[in-house]
Amino acid sequence: MILTFLGTSASVPTKERAHTGLALRYNGEYFLFDCGENVQRQMMSTNVSPMKINNIFISHLHGDHILGLGGLLQSMALSNRKKPLKIFGPPKITETVENILKIGYHSISYDIEVVELELKPNKILSVNNSGNGYEIYCYPTNHSVPSLAYIFKELKAPKMDMAKVKNLGIEIGSKLKDLKDGKSVEIETFENGKSVKKTIIPQDVLVKNTEGVSFAYSGDTRPVYAFAMFLKDLNCKVLVHEATFDSSLLENALETMHSTFGEALKISEISEVKQLIITHISARYRSLEAYESEINDYLEKSTLHGKTLKLEIAKDFLEYDLKKLKVIKPKIKDKE
Amino acid sequence: MILTFLGTSASVPTKERAHTGLALRYNGEYFLFDCGENVQRQMMSTNVSPMKINNIFISHLHGDHILGLGGLLQSMALSNRKKPLKIFGPPKITETVENILKIGYHSISYDIEVVELELKPNKILSVNNSGNGYEIYCYPTNHSVPSLAYIFKELKAPKMDMAKVKNLGIEIGSKLKDLKDGKSVEIETFENGKSVKKTIIPQDVLVKNTEGVSFAYSGDTRPVYAFAMFLKDLNCKVLVHEATFDSSLLENALETMHSTFGEALKISEISEVKQLIITHISARYRSLEAYESEINDYLEKSTLHGKTLKLEIAKDFLEYDLKKLKVIKPKIKDKE
Numbered sequence: 001m002i003l004t005f006l007g008t009s010a011s012v013p014t015k016e017r018a019h020t021g022l023a024l025r026y027n028g029e030y031f032l033f034d035c036g037e038n039v040q041r042q043m044m045s046t047n048v049s050p051m052k053i054n055n056i057f058i059s060h061l062h063g064d065h066i067l068g069l070g071g072l073l074q075s076m077a078l079s080n081r082k083k084p085l086k087i088f089g090p091p092k093i094t095e096t097v098e099n100i101l102k103i104g105y106h107s108i109s110y111d112i113e114v115v116e117l118e119l120k121p122n123k124i125l126s127v128n129n130s131g132n133g134y135e136i137y138c139y140p141t142n143h144s145v146p147s148l149a150y151i152f153k154e155l156k157a158p159k160m161d162m163a164k165v166k167n168l169g170i171e172i173g174s175k176l177k178d179l180k181d182g183k184s185v186e187i188e189t190f191e192n193g194k195s196v197k198k199t200i201i202p203q204d205v206l207v208k209n210t211e212g213v214s215f216a217y218s219g220d221t222r223p224v225y226a227f228a229m230f231l232k233d234l235n236c237k238v239l240v241h242e243a244t245f246d247s248s249l250l251e252n253a254l255e256t257m258h259s260t261f262g263e264a265l266k267i268s269e270i271s272e273v274k275q276l277i278i279t280h281i282s283a284r285y286r287s288l289e290a291y292e293s294e295i296n297d298y299l300e301k302s303t304l305h306g307k308t309l310k311l312e313i314a315k316d317f318l319e320y321d322l323k324k325l326k327v328i329k330p331k332i333k334d335k336e
Numbered sequence: 337m338i339l340t341f342l343g344t345s346a347s348v349p350t351k352e353r354a355h356t357g358l359a360l361r362y363n364g365e366y367f368l369f370d371c372g373e374n375v376q377r378q379m380m381s382t383n384v385s386p387m388k389i390n391n392i393f394i395s396h397l398h399g400d401h402i403l404g405l406g407g408l409l410q411s412m413a414l415s416n417r418k419k420p421l422k423i424f425g426p427p428k429i430t431e432t433v434e435n436i437l438k439i440g441y442h443s444i445s446y447d448i449e450v451v452e453l454e455l456k457p458n459k460i461l462s463v464n465n466s467g468n469g470y471e472i473y474c475y476p477t478n479h480s481v482p483s484l485a486y487i488f489k490e491l492k493a494p495k496m497d498m499a500k501v502k503n504l505g506i507e508i509g510s511k512l513k514d515l516k517d518g519k520s521v522e523i524e525t526f527e528n529g530k531s532v533k534k535t536i537i538p539q540d541v542l543v544k545n546t547e548g549v550s551f552a553y554s555g556d557t558r559p560v561y562a563f564a565m566f567l568k569d570l571n572c573k574v575l576v577h578e579a580t581f582d583s584s585l586l587e588n589a590l591e592t593m594h595s596t597f598g599e600a601l602k603i604s605e606i607s608e609v610k611q612l613i614i615t616h617i618s619a620r621y622r623s624l625e626a627y628e629s630e631i632n633d634y635l636e637k638s639t640l641h642g643k644t645l646k647l648e649i650a651k652d653f654l655e656y657d658l659k660k661l662k663v664i665k666p667k668i669k670d671k672e
Binding site: 011012013014015018019037038040041044045061062063064066067068070071074075078079096099100102103104105106144145 | 347397403414436
């Protein structure tokens with residue numbers, strides 16, 4: 001359950017930052033969030049495999065978030081992909097994918113299903129095997145064109161408490177399976193030599209499993225407070241939020257419908273995530289001093305208030321472990 | 337007059353090789369030949385400036401040669417380009433550029449003129465200031481889809497031989513200008529005290545200037561012998577020819593309508609160019625051993641026959657000086 005940053009630039013790329021792309025590894029498959037130009041080649045410097053991507057989520061239809069789709073889709077065909085691919089996106093995503101596929105001579109060897117999402121909060125994908133799996137949500141954001149954020153939430157089924165099972169005298173077999181599947185069962189036990197019938201409900205023997213991983217990706221947007229509340233309700237742990245500008249450039253952020261670092265921080269605080277990773281960094285920042293000084297300011301204050309939000313500035317090829325809640329690549333000194 | 341290799345991979349890029357792009361710097365402007373994905377960002381590692389590109393030449397409409405156009409055109413608009421841009425390409429280039437411009441929300445701040453070329457040899461661009469300037473030609477090649485090669489040829493006007501001018505007694509002024517412009521003039525000289533009228537033709541006072549630079553770019557193609565003859569007639573000096581495969585993989589070359597190194601070499605010999613640079617190298621070559629051993633074989637034989645063809649395997653960011661006929665970046669040991 002690793003997030004890999006494939007591109008972290010704003011609309012103009014730099015030598016160090018490619019156009020936007022973010023991959024999530026989950027159970028041997030990859031989910032791709034946005035696909036800016038050259039995302040397919042950026043993957044070659046990471047473990048992300050294009051052939052293991054089954055779902056692509058597009059935040060909005062600006063070139064820096066979609067112009068890598070054509071190359072990626074054609075390369076999958078060159079590798080003779082047969083597995084179908086799903087592409088989710090805001091209104092006009094269908095037309096956009098159609099236009100992308102019209103470019104140049106090529107043929108696609110697999111089915112592409114385009115899912116055109118409405119601009120409202122929605123559960124858009126859900127895999128649930130007896131309580132284990134994941135859910136993916138979209139949430140409308142506030143950019144200069146129709147835009148969506150996406151939230152991934154792992155599901156973990158409660159575990160059977162085997163000590164309780166033994167104490168209650170439930171035998172391993174079909175009744176235990178029924179309980180696992182959420183059904184109540186009747187069992188017969190002997191107390192003081194007498195047969196006693198009891199109804200056992202799943203809650204009697206199940207304990208809540210550890211919380212699954214979760215993360216949200218904002219796409220390009222002005223800060224949306226309702227989005228932060230939505231993340232809080234989902235108990236979302238990690239937020240990848242755009243911060244195209246440092247806080248001194250609020251005017252630019254307002255004009256171009258982006259967020260400042262301070263605004264991304266505010267959204268993180270309201271949503272009560274444990275980790276904020278800022279991305280979509282404007283090409284004007286040759287060094288990240290402006291952000292780093294804001295981070296330091298924040299950390300000083302947050303220590304005062306006993307807050308524990310972790311902060312990170314994304315860079316290309318950064319890998320983040322959603323389970324351990326820490327950056328694993330490149331290895332860096334812990335900032336805490 | 338520098339050639340900069342922006343991408344040198346075949347259809348599948350590698351960590352080291354991006355999709356095709358080749359820029360020519362000439363008199364402060366750039367000519368771009370093909371525009372694979374991420375060419376705009378590859379430029380950032382070179383001196384090539386997108387805003388100084390006025391003409392783009394597309395060899396054929398396969399993704400690895402065109403999918404960088406969308407990003408480049410949109411980035412030019414983001415930089416508020418006003419200068420018009422010309423895009424030349426084979427049949428269907430107009431429709432292709434239209435489809436590319438349909439992708440996503442954006443607006444183009446400058447005029448784009450698309451020139452759809454016929455599949456026949458043609459002079460497609462010519463700038464001639466009193467004999468100085470350049471000409472660009474296209475030549476139909478032989479790939480799996482309609483395809484063109486391009487040839488750039490610098491024009492250099494003959495120079496005035498000032499010693500001859502003085503000997504003939506021509507005064508600096510309008511008559512000299514007429515001669516420069518290719519017109520004959522009448523002058524009056526005095527021989528033995530008598531006035532003598534003479535007609536001076538331009539050839540009497542002009543000497544051929546040093547030959548201008550020239551180069552050809554093959555695009556993707558099977559070897560085309562008539563193209564080699566065309567280059568010979570133009571006295572072309574440098575040939576950038578695809579060699580997707582080494583000579584042992586002729587079958588693959590035949591199947592995919594590409595060239596082997598041996599075939600690119602043959603075209604170079606017929607065309608009598610001084611330098612062959614091979615590009616569009618298949619992703620299968622992790623090391624270039626197969627090519628290098630072919631180069632060594634060739635060089636041994638060519639020494640026997642007194643030939644002087646120089647050979648180079650292109651890599652991303654390689655810069656070649658068309659005037660000095662040598663690689664200038666990265667600095668490498670001379671192989672001769």
